[in-house]
Amino acid sequence: MEIFKTADYNEGEYTIYRKLHVSCSTAGGNEKMMDHQLMQKVGIITQKVAMAFFPLKEGERIPTIDELSHRLKASHGTIQAAFQLLKEDRAVELNSRGHLGTFLTYIDRLKLLEIAGFKTMVGVMPLPYSKKYEGLATGIYTTLERHGLHAALAFMRGSNNRLKGLEEKRYDFAVLSQLTAQYYIDRGENIRIVENFGKFTYVGRHVLLLREDDPARESDRFEGYKIGVDSSSVDQKTLTKEFFGEKDVEYIPLVYSQIVPFLRMKKIDAAVWNLDDIDLAANHLAYRALDNRRLNIVDTEAVVVCLSENGFVYQILKTMLDRREVLDCQKGVLSDEIMPKY
Known part of the structure; x- marks a missing residue:
């Protein structure tokens, strides 16, 4: 599965380009050591390596340079340059254990998102005409923001309209019922379920x-x-x-x-x-x-869906969308203990 097809990378590319440009300038003062085309390629590959590292946990073995070279269709040298940039930027720390492989000893996921050029997670929900929907919106927004990811929610009537917005890539994820999500999946729509929040989280009855x-x-x-x-x-x-x-x-x-x-x-x-x-x-x-x-x-179960091809968004939501916290926020809104915020 290809997981590197998301987001606008312009800002991330510029940041990486600047770092490479500075590195070349300080390495003997010869700015022609790495031309613009090569710097751009290393920048793009660094973003993709950042995406590959994102779902990993500290203590896990990272993919080998050979594996990433094959997956990303880049040279070993380019992958090594990407590793070096991520380490210099304190996005990751790695520990080589010889034939056992290289292991992740530290990860800063927000830094990886910054390098990948992913700034805002945009979702679309039903119109918030009920407190259940308000609670769900509050929970999703609060949880993502608490994890340091800027979130934005749009509200739209009709699951068909929300699916269309998702397919047009105006949104990264959509909130539907389990019934609706399965209906679309059974008919071959290009979506996958990220999270199911359980019975009576979408509607009561x-x-x-x-x-x-x-x-x-x-x-x-x-x-x-x-x-x-x-x-x-x-x-x-x-x-x-x-x-x-x-x-x-x-x-x-x-x-x-x-x-x-x-x-x-x-x-x-x-x-x-x-x-x-x-x-x-x-x-x-x-x-x-x-x-x-x-x-x-x-039909009472709320689910979050994203495009099947968008593995990076799937991994971000799986990592940062805390199911228990979302449900606690929803309960707080329903009991008037938490003010809706979205």
Whole structure:
């Protein structure tokens, strides 16, 4: 798997170029010892070696120069120059143990990110209309920032829209439900799951929302009903089609946020809805449970996904996104002990 296809390297390249230029200038005063093209190549390879070192832990054996030379398609001398730059910059310390190999004795991951030119991790989440989403956003943002990585979150309605932004590389990661992520993966989308936060971390419960005087609360007679469907939401669309199956209903396209007002205005008769943060009595609404227990569990699980090809982002998130800390932040927001921050 190729893990070196990410980020904008311009700033990192310039930093490494300057260091190489200074090294050449001070080594006998001959600036022509290494031309611009070679300096640029060493800079790029140094960034890739920094990425290769990033997921390693202190005490682990590092890849050999021969292995990295083959993987990165660079000469042994270029790899050795990259090692030297990383050591001089105090990004890593290495200890050679002869035939056993070379081992990592110290690692500064933030320095490696700086050298790799990776400055900000940008994610995209659902619109923060519920405290669960606010808690999740707070947890992700806080955890990444605490580890020294600058984080930025965007908010976007519809999992289809979030996936598109991820594929266009406007975002490094996206937050979806497990149900939605698996739906995309099963259809060959180029994404992988980084972390699953567990049951009821995405939503509390999806239900079928109806008006409070609707007789369908107690029966399965939905013939002729107008059912609201948001086609941009895999969860809402999938759960809706699973519930109604072959029933004689009319599907009305809408935006998820229109469901409650459309019910009040009688433009629709029912719709699948997240039960979090809604005042049923004030809106004269009621609900009934969905039948499919398998789907109505995985749709409650929040997951973080990234592009399958983006191994570096995957490794950064695996290393710096602390699951327990994210969940603690979410619980704190839900209990009003922590102010949302994202």
